[in-house]
Amino acid sequence: MKKDRGDIELAGVCKSFDGITNVVDGVNLKIADGAYCCFIGPSGCGKTTILRMIAGHEDPTAGEIVIGGQNVVGLAPVQRRTAMMFQSYALFPHLTVRENIAFALRVRGQSKTDRLRAADAMIEKVRLTQFADRLPAQLSGGQQQRVALARAAITEPRVLLLDEPLSALDEQLRVQMRQELRRMQQELGITFVHVTHTQLEAIALADLVVVMEQGKIKQAGAARDVYAHPHDRYVAEFMGGQNVLSGRVEKVNGASFTLAQAAPSGIEVPLQARANVSVGDKVDIAVRRDDVALVRPGRDLPPGCTTSLPSRVLAIEYQGYFVKVMLDTVPDDEFVAYVPEKTFFADPFTVGDVVMATWATGSALPLA
Amino acid sequence: MRSAGAGLRRCDKNDFEAFADMQPSSSPAQTSPRANLAGWLYVSPLVLVLAPFFVAPILVVLAASFFATDGFGGLTPGFTLASYVEVLHSALTLKLYLATIKFTVLTWVFTLIIGFFVAYFLVFHVRNQLLAIGLFLLCTVPFWTSNIIRMISWIPLLGKEGLINQALLGVGVIHQPLEVLLFSDLAVVIAYVHQLTIFMIVPIFNSMARIDKKLIEAAIDAGARRFDIMRLIVVPMSKSGIALGTIFVVSIVMGDFFVVKVMSGGGSASVVSAFYEDVGVLQYPTAAASAVLLTLVLVAIVSLILRTVDIRQEITR
Numbered sequence: 001m002k003k004d005r006g007d008i009e010l011a012g013v014c015k016s017f018d019g020i021t022n023v024v025d026g027v028n029l030k031i032a033d034g035a036y037c038c039f040i041g042p043s044g045c046g047k048t049t050i051l052r053m054i055a056g057h058e059d060p061t062a063g064e065i066v067i068g069g070q071n072v073v074g075l076a077p078v079q080r081r082t083a084m085m086f087q088s089y090a091l092f093p094h095l096t097v098r099e100n101i102a103f104a105l106r107v108r109g110q111s112k113t114d115r116l117r118a119a120d121a122m123i124e125k126v127r128l129t130q131f132a133d134r135l136p137a138q139l140s141g142g143q144q145q146r147v148a149l150a151r152a153a154i155t156e157p158r159v160l161l162l163d164e165p166l167s168a169l170d171e172q173l174r175v176q177m178r179q180e181l182r183r184m185q186q187e188l189g190i191t192f193v194h195v196t197h198t199q200l201e202a203i204a205l206a207d208l209v210v211v212m213e214q215g216k217i218k219q220a221g222a223a224r225d226v227y228a229h230p231h232d233r234y235v236a237e238f239m240g241g242q243n244v245l246s247g248r249v250e251k252v253n254g255a256s257f258t259l260a261q262a263a264p265s266g267i268e269v270p271l272q273a274r275a276n277v278s279v280g281d282k283v284d285i286a287v288r289r290d291d292v293a294l295v296r297p298g299r300d301l302p303p304g305c306t307t308s309l310p311s312r313v314l315a316i317e318y319q320g321y322f323v324k325v326m327l328d329t330v331p332d333d334e335f336v337a338y339v340p341e342k343t344f345f346a347d348p349f350t351v352g353d354v355v356m357a358t359w360a361t362g363s364a365l366p367l368a
Numbered sequence: 369m370r371s372a373g374a375g376l377r378r379c380d381k382n383d384f385e386a387f388a389d390m391q392p393s394s395s396p397a398q399t400s401p402r403a404n405l406a407g408w409l410y411v412s413p414l415v416l417v418l419a420p421f422f423v424a425p426i427l428v429v430l431a432a433s434f435f436a437t438d439g440f441g442g443l444t445p446g447f448t449l450a451s452y453v454e455v456l457h458s459a460l461t462l463k464l465y466l467a468t469i470k471f472t473v474l475t476w477v478f479t480l481i482i483g484f485f486v487a488y489f490l491v492f493h494v495r496n497q498l499l500a501i502g503l504f505l506l507c508t509v510p511f512w513t514s515n516i517i518r519m520i521s522w523i524p525l526l527g528k529e530g531l532i533n534q535a536l537l538g539v540g541v542i543h544q545p546l547e548v549l550l551f552s553d554l555a556v557v558i559a560y561v562h563q564l565t566i567f568m569i570v571p572i573f574n575s576m577a578r579i580d581k582k583l584i585e586a587a588i589d590a591g592a593r594r595f596d597i598m599r600l601i602v603v604p605m606s607k608s609g610i611a612l613g614t615i616f617v618v619s620i621v622m623g624d625f626f627v628v629k630v631m632s633g634g635g636s637a638s639v640v641s642a643f644y645e646d647v648g649v650l651q652y653p654t655a656a657a658s659a660v661l662l663t664l665v666l667v668a669i670v671s672l673i674l675r676t677v678d679i680r681q682e683i684t685r
Contacts, residue, residue, distance in 0.1 A: 057585055078591035090582035094604045104590035107600070155590070 005068040006158035006191035013063035025215035038202035041212035083157035089148035091136040292337035304360040433656035441650035451657035483568025551633030568613035575609030611677040
């Protein structure tokens, strides 16, 4: 029994609270039906405002919001068939778990037996049966989160909107509830739109990751695209896991160009999508931290590596399966190498050692 | 070094008790009053006010209610239940209680309705915080003048030649001035409502203001209409404020005689006005017995209210 389509389209959506600055500034985005979409960005970037506009708790100043082919601007949440899970859950403190979950059915005028039966079925789905008669204050954070999820899902919405659903939980529970969210999403088969400021959460969950800055979308795509192929410096730095270097183009030769840097040989970068690079341009490039290899000076570089930057080890952090080595490779930006644990301890460095940072030429990525 | 510092700080926190633990030589009998001293000092100002001005008079009244009288204001110390028997046997007592309860219930209903909606409007419809506070202060304007002036001011409005009668006559709705407006039970209730609505607004406003606006949004998200939100979310969550306001209004109305006397033009009486009369004719023990009885009734009502609403739990929520 396939319900109504829950695909979302945002077209030129703007929102301004004071009439001067746009909190959301001309956002265009398509979210497929049944997708798990994560909006990610620093606080104040407009991600929650977008969510609230999709939910119908805020009206856009300009633009259209289309759900399942229908422009929903001006409609109430019920008419949109969306449901929202609020940050810190907003459970009704004077109602039991069962009454909280049945609330939406109650205001829809369902009979008591019907709505309690439906609520009990949902309670079972989120595994809270033994807590059905408790008040929210008597539940743990994870249980409250499940109540909030069940309360939102009981009306069979076509879109479920989650405002930082995991931020109130501690680290371990967050990972556990993350899986539960994904499981629920697959079970319900509806579109989830999830707002977060945690990169790990976004890439672990989402089919579509949307990175935002100051009301604008910087990049939207599959988690792996956004993480491994950031468009620009902002996305690369925000998603993490990348070293960003900048410099002027020294020479362009066929399939690659050379970036002038402190290193005598410069940095060779493959051209890839960026064909329009000319000598003298200022260019940012990204190199994944786990692609960086560290070699003691005078030793041979690994095959495929043409660039090597002399660096001093600033700090070392043991992270379990890898070791985080912080280097002074570039003057102003941080430069980090994630060295696999076994490689590192085969020939451990200490703080102050001079090493050559190197990587396979093909793994350097020019940024926009 | 570090652990010693932490130990020292912990010792500071537990002040006297930790001190006692560390010095087993000093006897507990010496240190425990010292430990309690700070606590007693905190409550002493309140005790100093309540003991002479509240506890003592109540004890005096309680004692007087068991004394005998010579009928001319002289009291004979002793123990007799005669005054209670007299008060409880009098048919007037029941009548007075019924009248007082009628005023109380009417006043309570109107102050509750008005107070609830004023608070609701201020909390949920006035977006501007400053404006809400301004309007809230506006509610207290009637209290800038004395109670007597406020009651007298009803006369030009409600009187036989008053504004309302003149307006109604002028429009032609009535042909005779309405007598019921002033010096009647209606006037008593109007004066009470005017005077006491603020006692409903304040606690209800306070408990409503603490309702997380996200809850209202969550209810809207679930499809609740305005009335549903009020009935299922706002009213249950304002219970403590309603209970507190009810206690204020009920205890003030039941303990009042002045408004009844003035606004009914002497036509109605209340429990308190009866024992005020008793005092006037020097029947102190009967007056004292009536007062004790009224106190017991009020205590019963208040404990009933507290039983339905766990105010302490609601406030700390």
